[in-house]
Amino acid sequence: PDRVLQAARARFDVTMRDRTDPMSAQELRIALRDYDLVLPTLGDRFQPDVFGDVPNPRAKILANFGVGYNHIDVDAAKAAGIAVTNTPGAVTDATADIALSLILMTARRLGEGERLLRAGQWEGWGPVQMLGTHVTGKRLGVIGFGRIGKAIAKRCHFGFDMEVVFYNRSKVEDPGMPARQVDMAEAMAADFVAVAVPGGAATHHLINATTLAMMKPSGIFVNISRGDVVDEAALIDTLQAGRIAGAGLDVYEFEPKVPAPLMTMENVTLLPHLGTACLEVRESMGMMAVANLIAFADGRTPPNLLNP
Ligand code: 8YV
DSSP, rough: OOOHHHHHHSSSOOOOOHHHHOOOHHHHHHHHHHHHHEEOOOOOOOOOHHHOOOOOOOOOOEESSSSOOOBOOOOHHHTTTOOOETTTTTHHHHHHHHHHHHHHHHHHHHHHHHHHHHHHHOOOOTTTTTTTOOTTOOOEEEEEEEEEHHHHHIIIIIHHEEEEEOOOOOOOOSSSSSSSEOOOOHHHHHEEEEEOOOGGGGGSBBBBBHHHTTOOOEEEEEEEEEGGGGGGGHHHHHHHSSSSSEEEEETTTTTTTHHHHHTTTTTEEEEOOTTOHHHHHHHHHHHHHHHHHHHHTTTSSTTTTTTT
């Protein structure tokens, strides 16, 4: 956003890469080799091989634009003497809102209804036309009870009277709201299941054929975290076999590629990674990233340092 660019330009000599596709290996190397500070986005894969290609990097900080940083190998960055920061907090509410949108869109068949209307196929109201699933009062299972998982849970509990259960790797001493920590099987067996874990090796395919089999046939699965947390092939099998009622996805295993079978399923809502796509939110994320850069340039510890 302009406001972010202006803030960065007020302090630094900025080169803006004005494309949305991820940086190529060559661009990643140039970023490390020729720039003091780098502000990467989703998909700019700063992995060990890239750091290995640039023995004495000029870059000393990667201030990621976003909370999720699974595209950056933080330990390899540290070994190369490079700080990594992210933007926690700024993304929480907007991302939780998208989870709720996916629950509502999928359960109430909103995308399907709009497609029908725009196709000129709506013939008028009918008492049993386009019946969906009632959302209020159902049970929500959250996978990953961090900031975003909790924000989804709050919306569902306080806004939609839902009972909330959650699965989390470590024990959550105080959920801060009426919510019960359960095992994976119980969380997956809820009416709506929302995944909100960080991406990366530790959660790769956490949702797979085995965990999807824990869902009930009327269950709706939602993912707003990272695509590779879900074994997409297993999800497609589960949907094709009718073992769950539907899915709402904002992220994909091989973004921006979306598997063809999902495209034709009316019980699946597909969004193009809109989690934080509001101007105010992207501005806050960007301003946080710039604040991290400025702190670093001033010799202070960046507020959101990931690899001290
Ligand atoms: C961002 C996100 O848009 O914050 C995150 O982790 O997934 C997104 O909403 C993305 O990271 C931009 O780089």
